[in-house]
Every structure is written in structure tokens, then in C-alpha cells.
Amino acid sequence: MAPATNPTTGEAPPPARPRQRRTPAAQRQAILQAASDVFLERGYAGASIDAIVERAGGSKATVYALFGNKEGLLTALVSQGAETLAAFVDALPVGASLEESLRAIGRSYLDLILQPRRVALFRLVAGESGRCPQIGDIFYRTGPQAVALRVAEFLRAAAGRGQLEAPDPERLAHFFIDALRGDHHNLALFNSTRTPTAAEMARHVDFVVSTFLRCCAPGNAGTPSP
Amino acid sequence: MAPATNPTTGEAPPPARPRQRRTPAAQRQAILQAASDVFLERGYAGASIDAIVERAGGSKATVYALFGNKEGLLTALVSQGAETLAAFVDALPVGASLEESLRAIGRSYLDLILQPRRVALFRLVAGESGRCPQIGDIFYRTGPQAVALRVAEFLRAAAGRGQLEAPDPERLAHFFIDALRGDHHNLALFNSTRTPTAAEMARHVDFVVSTFLRCCAPGNAGTPSP
DNA sequence: GTCTATAAAGGGATAGAC
DNA sequence: GTCTATCCCTTTATAGAC
Numbered sequence: 001m002a003p004a005t006n007p008t009t010g011e012a013p014p015p016a017r018p019r020q021r022r023t024p025a026a027q028r029q030a031i032l033q034a035a036s037d038v039f040l041e042r043g044y045a046g047a048s049i050d051a052i053v054e055r056a057g058g059s060k061a062t063v064y065a066l067f068g069n070k071e072g073l074l075t076a077l078v079s080q081g082a083e084t085l086a087a088f089v090d091a092l093p094v095g096a097s098l099e100e101s102l103r104a105i106g107r108s109y110l111d112l113i114l115q116p117r118r119v120a121l122f123r124l125v126a127g128e129s130g131r132c133p134q135i136g137d138i139f140y141r142t143g144p145q146a147v148a149l150r151v152a153e154f155l156r157a158a159a160g161r162g163q164l165e166a167p168d169p170e171r172l173a174h175f176f177i178d179a180l181r182g183d184h185h186n187l188a189l190f191n192s193t194r195t196p197t198a199a200e201m202a203r204h205v206d207f208v209v210s211t212f213l214r215c216c217a218p219g220n221a222g223t224p225s226p
Numbered sequence: 227m228a229p230a231t232n233p234t235t236g237e238a239p240p241p242a243r244p245r246q247r248r249t250p251a252a253q254r255q256a257i258l259q260a261a262s263d264v265f266l267e268r269g270y271a272g273a274s275i276d277a278i279v280e281r282a283g284g285s286k287a288t289v290y291a292l293f294g295n296k297e298g299l300l301t302a303l304v305s306q307g308a309e310t311l312a313a314f315v316d317a318l319p320v321g322a323s324l325e326e327s328l329r330a331i332g333r334s335y336l337d338l339i340l341q342p343r344r345v346a347l348f349r350l351v352a353g354e355s356g357r358c359p360q361i362g363d364i365f366y367r368t369g370p371q372a373v374a375l376r377v378a379e380f381l382r383a384a385a386g387r388g389q390l391e392a393p394d395p396e397r398l399a400h401f402f403i404d405a406l407r408g409d410h411h412n413l414a415l416f417n418s419t420r421t422p423t424a425a426e427m428a429r430h431v432d433f434v435v436s437t438f439l440r441c442c443a444p445g446n447a448g449t450p451s452p
Numbered sequence: 453g454t455c456t457a458t459a460a461a462g463g464g465a466t467a468g469a470c
Numbered sequence: 471g472t473c474t475a476t477c478c479c480t481t482t483a484t485a486g487a488c
Contacts (some may be wrong), residue, residue, distance in 0.1 A: 024453070043353055045271030048481060059455055064483070066453090120356060127269055127353025129417040130346060136416035144412050171433060178404045186370050190362035191355040207397060215441045250471065274463060285473050290465065292471085 022058075028066055031056045032080060035073050040120035044074060044128050071132065078135050081121050082142030088112055089150045098163045099209060105154070106180050106205040109147065113181065119188045148173050165218050172216060179208045248284075254292055257282045258306060261299050266346035270300060270354050297358065304361050307347050308368030314338055315376045324389045325435060331377065332406050332431040339407065345414045374399050391444050398442060405434045 022030060034056035038047045049070060053060050067073040093104035112118060121139075129136030152173035159166035166172050182204060184196055196204075248256060260282035264273045275296060279286050293299040319330035338344060347365075355362030378399035385392035392398050408430060410422055422430075 027453090042357065043269075043271055045269055046357070049483085050481080060482090061456090061484080062454060070482075123352045123356055126349045126415050129415060130266075130349055131268065131272070133417045133419075137418070140412065140416040140418065144409070144416075148409065174409050175405050175434070175437065178408050179401050182404050183370070183374065183400050186366065189352050189355060190366040190370075191359045192363075192366065193359075208401070211401065211441050215437050253471090275465085276463080286464090287466080287474085288472055296464070 024066075027056075027058055027062065031058070031063055031066065031073075032076060035077055036081075036117075039074065039077060039124055040117060044070075044124060049073075074128070074132070074135060075138070078121075078125060078138050082138060084118070085112070085143050085146060089146045092150060092154055098158055099213060101154075102176070102209045102212065103205055105151065106209055107202070109177070110180060110184065110201060110205065113185055114188055119185075123189065144177075148177060151177060162218060165216050176208070176212050179212065180205065182208070250292075253282075253284055253288065257284070257289055257292065257299075258302060261303055262307075262343075265300065265303060265350055266343060270296075270350060275299075300354070300358070300361060301364070304347070304351060304364050305368075308364065310344070311338070311369055311372060315372050318376060318380055324384055325439060327380075328402070328435045328438065329431055331380070332435055333428070335373065335403070336406060336410065336427060336431065339411055340414050342414075345411075349415065370403075374403060377403060388444060391442050402434070402438050405438065406431065408434070 031052065034052045035047075037055060038052045041047075042051070049060055049063055052073075053063060063073065067076060088108065093101070093108045095101040095104045113122075125135055125139040129139075148170070152169040155164060155166050155172050155176075156169040158164040159169065184201070184204070187194065187196070257278065260278045261273075263281060264278045267273075268277070275286055275289055278299075279289060289299065293302055314334065319327070319334045321327040321330045339348075351361055351365040355365075374396070378395040381390060381392050381398050381402075382395040384390040385395065410427070410430070413420070413422075
């Protein structure tokens with residue numbers, strides 16, 4: 001299905017195999033990096049340990065010594081990927097006003113989830129979640145859920161300052177995030193050739209933020225009456 | 227990774243292999259059905275033609291005669307899956323009022339995309355889109371895009387009747403659909419064990435519809451000023 | 453812990469008869 | 471179009487020396 005060879009040279013990318021011995025920790029990291037490349041590129045079942053070893057250097061037996069088996073490698077990979085999002089969650093961008101803050105959060109979040117590697121990770125994890133629930137669980141908790149909780153916290157604080165009507169911050173946070181993700185994430189997921197420009201993205205964020213604020217401005221109810 | 231065997235019997239599900247000959251058309255359909263089961267269950271690379279033949283009956287050579295190769299089988303499968311959504315798109319549910327219509331659309335759409343087979347198809351296609359863009363394209367156009375266009379059409383008509391402020395129906399449709407999908411789709415995708423109850427789903431739809439209407443009631447602008 | 457070599461199994465695809 | 475039998479390659483995982 002995939003021409004997994006380099007289109008220019010007709011061969012696989014250079015192994016970057018330093019002949020020098022590495023420390024176990026460094027070797028572990030090199031394997032994880034290579035595994036990341038290969039898994040994200042070919043999918044779980046399509047990736048071979050051989051291909052990973054070829055990129056990382058070292059030998060196959062080392063992989064099994066360090067990670068047990070193929071699934072252990074995937075688990076380690078997803079767990080490590082979780083740390084990327086942590087940076088976003090820990091330091092939510094802020095702006096001068098509520099509206100500016102929401103815009104900053106929106107742009108930052110959208111940039112993050114549309115990074116090619118992040119999209120590929122999403123594909124990989126979604127594809128394997130049916131057969132490996134543990135993987136899906138790690139990804140969900142450290143990804144979408146962590147972000148939603150953090151945004152909800154932000155909205156609750158804003159509501160506390162009277163800037164927002166938010167009786168149910170969790171629900172509102174999801175509403176905001178889902179609208180932000182919009183069609184762009186699906187397009188990226190299904191590999192559309194049409195990549196949105198930066199201007200289109202900014203316009204989308206502006207639209208979502210202003211619409212969102214119109215819904216939840218003080219004086220409007222944030223949840224339905226019943 | 228996956229215990230692809232039946233947990234109760236310890237074996238694969240019975241082949242259901244009628245010894246009687248089938249017509250080519252019937253055989254084609256039987257293979258597609260079996261391929262659907264196996265692909266959705268094990269993923270593309272994890273599925274073997276052997277396993278498909280075992281379920282469908284017949285022989286491996288027939289599969290290649292009818293579909294060319296493994297990828298041809300996947301393409302045929304996704305193309306067929308497109309027809310499921312067509313039913314939804316062709317006959318958008320309606321209600322007595324605009325609000326009732328939106329609720330009916332919302333419930334119907336959410337039911338559709340949360341069907342286990344539909345979720346599995348989403349996983350499968352997302353997982354392969356990176357290596358097989360054609361598959362992603364078919365799925366996107368006949369799935370998310372078709373729905374969005376149809377909902378946009380509905381909103382445009384409502385705006386024409388003065389029930390709604392919708393200067394940009396496409397954008398608004400996406401806004402509505404994305405909010406509807408909400409966290410539920412992600413939860414299903416990542417195989418959460420916590421399945422939302424029907425009541426929770428209904429409450430979610432009600433929340434989205436009422437929030438959406440508050441944004442776009444006549445008198446409010448549907449897009450930002452600039 | 454790391455290497456080479458190999459075991460053991462399963463995969464996609466086809467040949468050739470009917 | 472359909473079958474049986476088979477080719478040939480790749481895969482995961484391990485054995486055993488260092």
C-alpha cells in the first residue's frame with residue numbers, strides 16, 4: 001500500500017547509525033525515537049521491529065530486552081507522547097482580555113493538534129484502541145481529557161470574576177474545544193491535500209471565540225432551563 | 227496484541243460457510259461482508275485475506291479475481307460504507323419547529339456516528355489515511371463533508387424563512403455538528419469503557435441545540451464583524 | 453546488555469486445472 | 471469465475487556467544 005521507500009533515492013532513509021556504543025538510557029531513547037518515526041509512518045501492524053532497529057542502530061535483541069515486545073514499545077511511545085501535551089496544559093496562554101485569552105488558547109490548541117506528528121499519533125492510537133484499550137485510555141486521559149479539564153478550570157475562573165456565565169464549565173469547555181477543532185482536524189486526519197492557510201485558521205478561531213462569547217456573555221444562561 | 231479468538235469457545239467464530247455455490251454477485255457480497263468484519267476487527271495490516279476467506283467461504287483466488295488485491299478490497303469496503311451515511315443525508319429528520327428539527331437531526335446524527343461499526347470504520351480509515359490518501363478522501367467526502375453540506379443547506383433554508391441568522395451557513399453547520407459530536411465521539415474512538423446513557427445523550431443534544439440557537443437567533447450576527 | 457544467526461510461523465499473491 | 475496447491479518473502483521472537 002505505501003511506497004515506504006524514499007522517493008528521491010529509491011531507498012530507505014539513512015539509518016544514522018553511529019558505530020559508537022551508547023549508554024543504555026541513550027539507546028532506549030534512540031529506539032523510542034526510531035519507533036516513533038516508524039510507527040507513525042506505517043501504523044502499528046505495518047511497522048516492523050527490523051525497520052525500527054535499522055533506524056535506531058543496535059540490534060533487535062536489545063529492543064526486546066528493553067521493552068519486552070512490540071506492544072510494550074507502543075505503550076512506551078504513547079506514554080512519552082503524553083508529555084508533549086502537558087506543556088500546553090500546564091501553561092495555558094493568556095491575553096489582555098478574556099476574548100484575547102480565548103483567542104490565544106484557541107490558536108495554540110489548534111496549532112498543537114494539527115502538527116503532523118500529532119495527527120499521525122492520533123491516527124495510530126485511534127487505529128489501535130479497539131484492540132489495545134490501554135493505549136486509547138492513556139492517550140485520552142493525557143490528551144483530550146487533560147485539555148478539557150484545564151480549559152474548564154480557566155472558564156470557571158473567568159466565571160468567578162463575572163466575565164462569563166458558566167454554570168457548567170466542563171460542558172462549556174467541551175463546547176469551545178469541539179468548535180475549535182472544527183473541520184480542520186478531520187481534514188488533517190483524512191489526509192486532505194487542501195491545507196488551510198494561517199489566515200483561514202485565524203479567521204476560524206476568531207469566529208469560534210466571538211460566537212462562543214455571544215452564547216455565554218453574562219446575562220445569558222450557559223445551560224438550558226430544564 | 228489482540229486475542230482475536232472468541233473468549234468463550236477459544237476459537238474463531240464459525241465460518242458460516244455454505245457448501246452450496248453462490249452467484250458471483252452473492253459471493254462478492256459475502257466477501258465484502260466478511261472483509262468488513264475482519265478489517266474492522268483487526269485493522270488493515272492486521273487482517274489477513276485468509277481470515278476473510280475463512281469467514282466468507284470460497285477461496286483466496288476468488289478474492290483476487292474480484293478485487294485485484296488487498297487494497298482494492300478496502301476501497302470497495304469504504305465505498306460501500308459511504309452508502310450508509312447517504313440514507314441520513316438524503317432524509318434529514320424534521321420536527322414541528324426549528325428547535326425540534328435541530329434536536330431530531332442531532333439525535334439522529336449522534337446515534338449514527340456512535341454505532342460501533344461506524345466507529346470502527348472511522349478508526350480504520352483514519353489509521354490508513356496517511357498511507358492510502360484515496361481511502362481518506364472517499365470517506366471524508368461521503369461522510370463528514372456530505373453531512374456538513376446537507377446541514378448547511380438546512381440552515382440556509384431556515385435562514386431564508388427568517389428563523390435564523392446565518393450569514394455563513396457552512397461555517398454554522400460545522401459549528402453545530404462539531405459541538406454535537408462533542409466528547410462522545412472521542413470517547414468511543416479511544417474505547418472508553420464508560421458508555422453514555424441515552425438520557426445523557428439527549429441532555430447533550432438539548433444543550434447544544436439551545437446554546438446554538440441562542441447564538442444564532444434572529445437579531446444576533448452569525449459571523450464576527452470583520 | 454549487546455551482538456549474530458536462526459527458528460517458526462504467517463502473510464500476499466499466483467499457477468494451472470476445471 | 472472458482473478451486474487447490476504452492477512460491478517466496480517478511481515477520482516476531484529467541485538462542486547462545488561475548
